[in-house]
Amino acid sequence: MIVCPNCNHQNPDGAAQCEACYTPLPATTACPNCGAPVQTDATFCGQCGSNLRPSSPGEVGASTGLDPFPGVPDLMAPDPLVAPDPLVASPQSSMPSSSPDVSAPVAPVPATVVSQPPAQEQASVTPPAASSSTPPASAATSGSSKTQLQQQNARLLHVQTDTMIELPAQLSVIHIGKPNDQIPPDIDVSGFPNSEIVSRIHADIRVEGDAFYIEDVGSANGTYINHNPLPSGNRHRLRTGDRIGLGKGDKMTFLFQLS
Structure with missing residues (x-):
């Protein structure tokens, strides 16, 4: 990929x-x-x-x-580092320090006790009552779950005969073509006019989530999307109103629809 x-x-x-x-x-x-x-x-x-x-x-x-790297001389080794001079204690270091002795005991500081107000003097805040017009949470959840379970229905409208074909909802790959011994078509176009320009294994529609993709699987006369040829090996994401032509000359045409 x-x-x-x-x-x-x-x-x-x-x-x-x-x-x-x-x-x-x-x-x-x-x-x-x-x-x-x-x-x-x-x-x-x-x-x-x-x-x-x-x-x-x-x-x-x-x-x-x-x-x-021929011809480049080797780098010279650096000189050894010079050891630093030892530190000598100054005369002032022997003088007694004027700072206070930290080891002397320090008188403990009494803890400050903060008295709590009586329970009866504390203001109690009561949350406002929920409005009766607000729907219960369970109802909203059930409504959203029903919305998520809804699936889009895809159809192909044959332009030349005004025939509607529902795409199988249970298939992830839908084969378009004519009867053969290798890959039987899920959408058989042999009964439509000018079906001789359609290969027996012509194109596939792949379903991935809520997206529909079409690809040419090596047909003899090609697949066209909105009058533009679809290169073999490429996929096109179908959108409502896309015009799918099987073969040249716009003789076998379908309109992709979603509901």
Whole structure:
């Protein structure tokens, strides 16, 4: 996966731009040790841990036994440090100090007792009663839980025949194409007009949380989003009103809808 440097979204390998914010993604290359895809500016391979940067001259010299910097004289050893002179006690140090003797006992300071006011004189603050118009907490919690459980329903509207197709809610990957022996389609378009331009394994719609992504899986005539070709290996996040074209010529067209 390629992590977007702008929004940290994980994109599939080989993607040229972020599918979430459309930021251009850094170029990738293959690890010379294991062949895993890595970014060109990476220092280590995330798959095998191999060092992707060339060794420094010092490391080359250490491994080969050669001087990495020929012609440069060795540094001279510094002179030894001079030992400091011993400290001599001054005559004033023998004179008695005028400061008070800290070892003399100090009279204890009596503790100050702060008397507490009588209990009956303390003002009691009574919190205001809750308004009867405020809904109970349990009702608010149940209402929010019901809101969180609601799921979006996605549909495809076939433009040429005005036919509505509901996307299966229980599938995380929805295959679009025509009947075949390898990957049977979840959305069969063989009954629509001009279905001959659609490959048997044409495109997939992937569901990730509340987001829907479409990608071309190697079709012969390509997949188009809002009349723009979708490169193979890239994904497009679908939004309400997006126009999906299976094949060239806008002959097999669907409108993506959410409710």
